[in-house]
Amino acid sequence: MLTFCPVCANVLIVEEGPKCMRFACNSCPYVQNITKTITHKVYPRLKEVDDVLGxxxxxxxxxxxxxxxxxxxxxxxxxxxxxxxxxxxxxxxxxxxxxxxxxxxxxx
CATH class of the missing domain: 2.20.25.10 (N-terminal domain of TfIIb)
Structure with missing residues (x-):
């Protein structure tokens, strides 16, 4: 899952902060501490199977x-x-x- 900076819209990286892990932007000084587990599952949608014989x-x-x-x-x-x-x-x-x-x- 990609998280984007609300200030400059660049991709945030995960880095280790002084007390916890945090999101940080490489382009601007934006930093957000990670306070809870973040998960996001996306299941691929299977395409329909074509009948080979028509x-x-x-x-x-x-x-x-x-x-x-x-x-x-x-x-x-x-x-x-x-x-x-x-x-x-x-x-x-x-x-x-x-x-x-x-x-x-x-x-x-």
């Missing part, structure tokens, strides 16, 4: 294929392929179960 809109115009869902054993699932690794690696296939009660997602 959210619900990514599944709007996809095809379906015959594949068994590992959760409900339904025989059809929607799929899309994305290049998630380097170009010399194969594409990753993402599946979403066609059974709307399940809607399980997995990748192959």
């Amino acid at each position: 959210g619900a809109a990514a599944w709007e115009n996809v095809d379906s294929t015959e594949v068994v869902c590992p959760k409900c054993e339904h025989k059809r699932a929607f799929f899309m392929q994305l290049q998630t690794r380097s170009a010399d690696e194969p594409m990753t296939t993402f599946y979403k179960c066609c059974n709307m009660d399940c809607a399980h997602r997995w990748r192959d």
Whole structure:
């Protein structure tokens, strides 16, 4: 936490005075004794995580294929392929179960 001089607006430094610690200004003669513990906590605000696959809109115009869902054993699932690794690696296939009660997602 930075504390500023009320006289000249420079940053105050902490120094040891004759009886206690104190704030002092390097530019002017301002001095303020520190009589109590001073703390100030600022927690960083986390940014929102983006959906890498494009959210619900990514599944709007996809095809379906015959594949068994590992959760409900339904025989059809929607799929899309994305290049998630380097170009010399194969594409990753993402599946979403066609059974709307399940809607399980997995990748192959």
